[in-house]
Amino acid sequence: MTKPSHLALCAAVLVTAASATWSATAPAPGDPARPLRSVASFGTIRDQAERSAAIFAEAGKVIQSPRCLNCHPATRTPTQGDAMRPHVPFMVSSDGNHGPKGLPCATCHGADNSRTFAAGIASVPGNAHWQLAPIEMAWQGLTLPQICEQLKDPKRNGSRSLAQIVTHMNTDHLVGWAWEPGEGRSKAPGTQAGFGALIEAWVKTGAHCPRA
Ligand code: HEC
Numbered sequence: 001m002t003k004p005s006h007l008a009l010c011a012a013v014l015v016t017a018a019s020a021t022w023s024a025t026a027p028a029p030g031d032p033a034r035p036l037r038s039v040a041s042f043g044t045i046r047d048q049a050e051r052s053a054a055i056f057a058e059a060g061k062v063i064q065s066p067r068c069l070n071c072h073p074a075t076r077t078p079t080q081g082d083a084m085r086p087h088v089p090f091m092v093s094s095d096g097n098h099g100p101k102g103l104p105c106a107t108c109h110g111a112d113n114s115r116t117f118a119a120g121i122a123s124v125p126g127n128a129h130w131q132l133a134p135i136e137m138a139w140q141g142l143t144l145p146q147i148c149e150q151l152k153d154p155k156r157n158g159s160r161s162l163a164q165i166v167t168h169m170n171t172d173h174l175v176g177w178a179w180e181p182g183e184g185r186s187k188a189p190g191t192q193a194g195f196g197a198l199i200e201a202w203v204k205t206g207a208h209c210p211r212a
């Protein structure tokens, strides 16, 4: 792990202070050290296809963040942390997405981030729907243009329309967890609402993918 800069530490302190006053129903606040550009800031790109691809590239900062990639691995083994190291204890979610027989994800992963596990681990990430993304939705090892094409392919996106992809990004619990990842993990850039708005704008502008 790289040493956090003084600035990042200050930001972390600010975020901790802010979260104390934030209610459980309000959307998770973003980390000021990890901003996401607004849809409006792309208005200067006149060509619509180019604007669409640029908006997707910005959303890619979230999609390719460790919070998402750790659960969308290329093998049946989830990865952990910002360094995306193999899951410890070793874990293979064979055919199902919930872990091997007798050791489901929920053995350790609770409904929220409040569980602890062992010394040195601040919290076990948790959500009531915790499970591994199916293999056809693997993102690790793909380039952003490849992920973009995969997201649009019903054979590899859970038979979703583009409108359903927008809804998933805006409202899904596991997607939302990336902005409330629990102690010891960095948040995905921006906020879920800002990210959802980028995905919506990407679809509205023709869902063009960045060039490889
Ligand atoms: C705890 C594990 C987990 C995390 C964290 C997670 N996902 Fe997923 N994701 C899944 C699972 C499981 C599915 C399959 C669910 C389904 O098809 O209904 C999925 C499916 C998806 C899909 C729909 C299928 C596809 O690939 O097109 C999208 C889009 C998606 N995730 C985006 C994200 C994004 C963006 C993040 C981070 C902000 C994220 N996910 C974080 C487990 C996770």
Ligand code: HEC
Residues within 6 Å of the ligand: 066, 067, 068, 070, 071, 078, 079, 080, 081, 082, 087, 088, 089, 091, 092, 093, 097, 098, 099, 100, 103, 104, 105, 106, 107, 108, 109, 117, 121, 122, 123, 124, 125, 130, 131, 132, 184, 185
């Ligand atoms: C025996 C306990 C145990 C089981 C079972 C387990 N995990 Fe974990 N998992 C952990 C612990 C502990 C951590 C936190 C490690 C850390 O932060 O250093 C973790 C972290 C993770 C992370 C990293 C999140 C992030 O972004 O850093 C993912 C993804 C994950 N687990 C997925 C799964 C999935 C999917 C399953 C079921 C197929 C599963 N785990 C089963 C104990 C377990």
